Amino acid sequence: MKVAVYEGVRSIRFEDRPKPQAGAGEVVVQVKYCGICGTDIHAYMHEGILFPETVPGHETVGIIEEIGSGVEGFNIGDRVAVGAPGSCPEQCYYCRTGRPNLCVNGFGRTLGIGPGTQGAFAEYVLAKYPNRQLVRIPDNVRLEDAVLFDIFSTAYHGYRRSNFKAGNNVIVIGAGAIGLSVIQILKLSGAKNIVALDKSESKRRLAIEHGADLALDPGAEPKLKDNIKKLFNGLGADIVYECAGNPATVGIAVDLCRAGGEVILIGTNPEPLATINEIQIGLFELDLKGSFAYDDNELGTVLDFMSKGFIKTDGMVNKMLKLEEVKTALEELSETTEPVRYVISF
Numbered sequence: 221m222k223v224a225v226y227e228g229v230r231s232i233r234f235e236d237r238p239k240p241q242a243g244a245g246e247v248v249v250q251v252k253y254c255g256i257c258g259t260d261i262h263a264y265m266h267e268g269i270l271f272p273e274t275v276p277g278h279e280t281v282g283i284i285e286e287i288g289s290g291v292e293g294f295n296i297g298d299r300v301a302v303g304a305p306g307s308c309p310e311q312c313y314y315c316r317t318g319r320p321n322l323c324v325n326g327f328g329r330t331l332g333i334g335p336g337t338q339g340a341f342a343e344y345v346l347a348k349y350p351n352r353q354l355v356r357i358p359d360n361v362r363l364e365d366a367v368l369f370d371i372f373s374t375a376y377h378g379y380r381r382s383n384f385k386a387g388n389n390v391i392v393i394g395a396g397a398i399g400l401s402v403i404q405i406l407k408l409s410g411a412k413n414i415v416a417l418d419k420s421e422s423k424r425r426l427a428i429e430h431g432a433d434l435a436l437d438p439g440a441e442p443k444l445k446d447n448i449k450k451l452f453n454g455l456g457a458d459i460v461y462e463c464a465g466n467p468a469t470v471g472i473a474v475d476l477c478r479a480g481g482e483v484i485l486i487g488t489n490p491e492p493l494a495t496i497n498e499i500q501i502g503l504f505e506l507d508l509k510g511s512f513a514y515d516d517n518e519l520g521t522v523l524d525f526m527s528k529g530f531i532k533t534d535g536m537v538n539k540m541l542k543l544e545e546v547k548t549a550l551e552e553l554s555e556t557t558e559p560v561r562y563v564i565s566f
């Protein structure tokens with residue numbers, strides 16, 4: 221089978237490898253689609269995110285091809301999402317205490333993320349922990365929609381990290397893949413006003429289409445804070461969801477949050493954060509919370525949302541490409557943040 225190997229910054233090599241075989245307790249999945257994640261793009265551009273010799277690709281959907289002895293609950297031909305990060309059979313502290321996305325073994329075993337693992341920039345993947353990694357896709361959900369599970373699950377986890385209540389006024393910074401998903405989930409949950417901030421005009425249009433009440437370019441709004449206050453009963457936002465993963469936008473998030481409100485950091489960036497005055501957090505009792513990945517229950521819920529038509533994927537996949545084109549695609553995506561998602565189709 222053909223695989224694309226990450227060698228280091230701006231270096232991808234293609235090679236042929238033997239197709240994986242399912243040993244006892246393991247499952248082989250034939251990859252149908254794999255999204256190119258922001259993580260893959262960051263790793264392509266910056267050192268220290270992916271380990272050299274890893275085969276990237278963690279936004280994987282496909283069909284079960286082979287089942288090893290002793291595996292229960294799956295059949296050959298089942299359509300599955302390959303996730304979720306975390307959750308270990310050893311039941312580490314985080315798995316025992318209900319936060320499997322923080323599992324101490326999870327990172328290293330996540331296909332396409334863990335050092336040296338083989339993800340889905342390849343025709344087949346091997347699930348060594350199928351009961352933790354594979355989630356069945358409902359029959360009425362198309363695989364080309366299900367491939368967005370990683371985005372929606374990350375957004376859904378960020379939403380669940382917040383103390384959102386119906387009727388809250390919220391701001392979503394960054395209307396890329398995660399931001400658009402957060403907007404949809406907030407709309408579904410009864411947000412009063414959703415304001416999206418993004419510098420891109422096409423993303424602002426998508427934000428409105430996906431449920432935002434107002435979409436603004438923060439760079440073009442010199443009185444942004446005053447205008448937001450006017451809109452939100454003279455206060456700031458109850459909750460700001462930072463989805464841009466841009467060091468500067470975290471400062472904007474803190475600035476636009478009302479006293480006693482919450483800032484949820486869903487976006488990630490390897491660079492240090494913008495300077496935030498401690499007084500902006502302390503004096504106003506802001507709750508600043510990180511959000512990382514998601515767990516298998518959240519992944520399952522997101523697929524159910526898709527099955528019930530609660531969330532839509534319109535306009536989120538900008539390009540389907542072949543595995544051979546992945547290097548060109550990564551080059552392109554390192555130059556622009558305009559596309560929402562490029563997806564490899566097998």
Ligand SMILES: [Zn+2]
Nearest residue numbers: 257258279370
């Ligand atoms: Zn991802």
Ligand SMILES: [Zn+2]
Nearest residue numbers: 308312315323
């Ligand atoms: Zn664990």
